[in-house]
Amino acid sequence: MEGRINRIKKQLHAQKYKLTPQREATVRVLLENEQDHLSAEDVYLLVKEKAPEIGLATVYRTLELLSELKIVDKINFGDGVSRYDLRREGASHFHHHLVCIECGSVDEIQEDLLGEVEKVVERKWHFKVKDHRLTFHGICHRCLEKHEEENRLNKEKEFEKEPEKV
Amino acid sequence: MEGRINRIKKQLHAQKYKLTPQREATVRVLLENEQDHLSAEDVYLLVKEKAPEIGLATVYRTLELLSELKIVDKINFGDGVSRYDLRREGASHFHHHLVCIECGSVDEIQEDLLGEVEKVVERKWHFKVKDHRLTFHGICHRCLEKHEEENRLNKEKEFEKEPEKV
DNA sequence: TCAATTAAGTATAATCATTTTCAAATTATA
DNA sequence: TATAATTTGAAAATGATTATACTTAATTGA
Numbered sequence: 006m007e008g009r010i011n012r013i014k015k016q017l018h019a020q021k022y023k024l025t026p027q028r029e030a031t032v033r034v035l036l037e038n039e040q041d042h043l044s045a046e047d048v049y050l051l052v053k054e055k056a057p058e059i060g061l062a063t064v065y066r067t068l069e070l071l072s073e074l075k076i077v078d079k080i081n082f083g084d085g086v087s088r089y090d091l092r093r094e095g096a097s098h099f100h101h102h103l104v105c106i107e108c109g110s111v112d113e114i115q116e117d118l119l120g121e122v123e124k125v126v127e128r129k130w131h132f133k134v135k136d137h138r139l140t141f142h143g144i145c146h147r148c149l150e151k152h153e154e155e156n157r158l159n160k161e162k163e164f165e166k167e168p169e170k171v
Numbered sequence: 172m173e174g175r176i177n178r179i180k181k182q183l184h185a186q187k188y189k190l191t192p193q194r195e196a197t198v199r200v201l202l203e204n205e206q207d208h209l210s211a212e213d214v215y216l217l218v219k220e221k222a223p224e225i226g227l228a229t230v231y232r233t234l235e236l237l238s239e240l241k242i243v244d245k246i247n248f249g250d251g252v253s254r255y256d257l258r259r260e261g262a263s264h265f266h267h268h269l270v271c272i273e274c275g276s277v278d279e280i281q282e283d284l285l286g287e288v289e290k291v292v293e294r295k296w297h298f299k300v301k302d303h304r305l306t307f308h309g310i311c312h313r314c315l316e317k318h319e320e321e322n323r324l325n326k327e328k329e330f331e332k333e334p335e336k337v
Numbered sequence: 338t339c340a341a342t343t344a345a346g347t348a349t350a351a352t353c354a355t356t357t358t359c360a361a362a363t364t365a366t367a
Numbered sequence: 368t369a370t371a372a373t374t375t376g377a378a379a380a381t382g383a384t385t386a387t388a389c390t391t392a393a394t395t396g397a
Contacts, residue, residue, distance in 0.1 A: 022344095023344080023345080023393085025344095025345065025346080025392090025393095027345085027346070028345095044383090045383080045384080046382095046383080058346095058347080059346085059347085060346065060347045060348065060349095061347095061348090061384095062346080062347070062348080062349090062384090062385080062386090063345080063346055063347075065383095065384065065385075066345085066346090066385095079249065081247045081249060083245065083247060085354085085355075085382070085383065086382090086383070087383085087384090103292070103296060103298050106301060112296070112298075114292070114296065118288045118291065118292075119288070122284045122285070122288065123307070125284065126269070126280070126284075126307055130269060130278070130280065130312065131312035131315060132269050132278075132307065132309055132310065132311055132312060132315075133309045133310040133315060134307050134308075134309040135272060135308050135309040135310070136307070136308040136309070137305070137306065137307050137308065138304065138305070138306045138308070139303070139304070139305050139306075140303065140304045140305075141289070141292055141298065141300050141302070141303050142300075142301050142302040142303065142304070143298055143299045143300040143301040143302070144298065144299040144301070145298055146296065146297035146298060149297060149298075149299060188373090189364075189365095189373080189374080191363085191364090191373095191374065191375085193374085193375075194374095210354090211354080211355080212354080224375095224376080225375090225376085226375070226376040226377065227355090227376090227377095228355090228356080228357085228375080228376070228377080228378095229374080229375060229376070231354095231355065231356075232356095232374085232375085251353075251354065251383090251384080252353095252354065252355095253354085253355085
């Protein structure tokens with residue numbers, strides 16, 4: 006954690022920015038919630054717990070800054086808010102997302118699924134790929150399992166009724 | 172065009188919605204600007220030319236409705252606005268986009284690039300894919316060609332200078 | 338060290354896209 | 368035709384984000 010903060014500090018310094026206490030508190034919240042996809046408001050509320058004097062505008066500015074430096078990625082899943090997602094260290098590509106249309110959960114895929122696809126795009130469309138956004142919408146494994154369970158129970162119920170029909 | 176409108180009319184009726192004059196005017200604008208990625212405001216201004224009495228709220232409501240019926244897809248390229256893109260007839264999957272980080276242009280890829288990738292996701296993550304969003308950010312072929320042209324000119328210039336250096 | 342410049346922060350107001358409200362108009366239905 | 372349901376338009380409300388004005392902290396050069 007501390008190492009990671011230090012490296013981010015260096016990245017900021019390299020561009021003549023400082024890691025102020027407010028910025029550090031914001032980065033810490035992002036690190037502590039790495040699995041989540043927090044909105045600016047979410048980040049603000051969490052940072053406030055440690056640094057109650059911080060302003061919402063500062064959080065927005067910090068997230069914007071971290072975006073520019075490619076330390077976080079700003080993503081949008083179609084609800085009205087932008088979400089901010091820490092880029093994994095050493096990750097050459099932005100990770101992908103699985104959004105469940107039933108429960109709303111968002112899971113991440115770290116694997117590089119697009120290597121071949123990007124080559125095709127560069128060759129066929131003469132487009133120099135710098136970044137990508139890939140999101141799948143569908144039903145997550147948790148909801149699928151729930152459905153299977155329900156189906157199983159329904160079948161059992163039908164089976165119980167069978168004798169009554171006679 | 173008329174055939175397409177009629178089929179959309181049927182899709183609406185199938186769900187107990189009517190193709191009101193306002194809705195028809197909106198759909199026509201989308202059909203006439205199929206290559207573009209219009210925002211709600213853009214659509215509103217274009218519809219107004221034909222049906223000046225229409226309200227912005229109606230356009231938003233119509234686009235929302237068409238989204239639900241999967242006639243249009245709502246997309247977001249990270250600027251503050253949602254854009255609405257007509258789904259090609261018979262297209263089983265949503266098309267992909269190439270966003271140029273230099274000139275801001277948005278090109279479309281109709282080809283299915285994700286067939287294999289989706290199979291991997293379903294198998295490996297146990298996630299039932301229903302839809303996807305794939306956007307590449309990079310440099311479009313027009314900007315790339317411009318760069319090549321500039322490089323060519325710069326080299327020529329250097330060549331001209333050569334004698335001066337001696 | 339100290340004044341002067343610059344960067345960054347806070348709080349609040351302003352902006353902009355989108356949604357909601359509600360009365361009026363239109364359309365379907367009995 | 369009367370009644371109910373749907374749809375609309377205008378305006379107000381909302382909610383996320385950005386800009387503004389002012390303050391505070393940090394940095395620099397004499």
